[in-house]
Amino acid sequence: MELSTKSISMKEILDAPLHVIGFEISEISPQKIFGYFLVAKKCCNPFEVLHGGVSALVAESLASMGAHVASRFGRVAGVHLSIHHLKSANLGEIVYAEAKPLNVGKSIHVWEVNLWKKNSLNLGERILISSSRVTIKTNMPIPKNVKDAAVNIKKYAKL
Structure with a gap:
């Protein structure tokens, strides 16, 4: 059996589940992680709204990812997630996401993560979709x- 020589993209190396969606x-630093995705069919519930x-x-x-960089590339594990779903994002819309630390301790970090879309009537205005801690x-x-x-994420992080 022959092994595949398919190249692996940066996003697949950094986080395979994020790659799937x-x-x-766009940005990786100890102070902020930022990116975006298109709401595709595989991201939707049966009503064609972001799941x-x-x-x-x-x-x-x-x-x-942010905690990993901020803790100088130590091993991390999520222990609690609280999320408020505030508005919907429909199939075909672009969703932006930003994570910022609220508290960076020696053994516990708390991060805030907001997802938003742009208002189609006023592109300068953000519509908050969800807010998480x-x-x-x-x-x-x-x-x-x-x-x-940590080798792969160090290649892309702004330190």
Whole structure:
């Protein structure tokens, strides 16, 4: 059996679940993670509206990525996610996401993650879709089999 030589994109390397939904990461730093995605059929509930679970996936993924960078590339794990779904995003709309730290401690980080879309009547205006708080445990021991996990994110982070 022959192995595939398909190249792996930056977004797939950084976060495979985000890659599946087509999420594009624009900025990675200890102070902010920013990106966007097009609401595709695979992101929708049966009513062709962004599925709340996708919003939660984006929130935890961005907060975890931010905590990983802010904790100097230590191992992290989400321990709590609270999300408020405020407005809908329809199939075909672009959703923007931004994660910022509220508290960066030695072993616990709290990140706020907001998802929004642009108002079609006033493109300068944001319409908040969801607001989340994510608590992340940081600085855990890194297992030997993933010692190089931070290598990829370091390539793209603004430190």
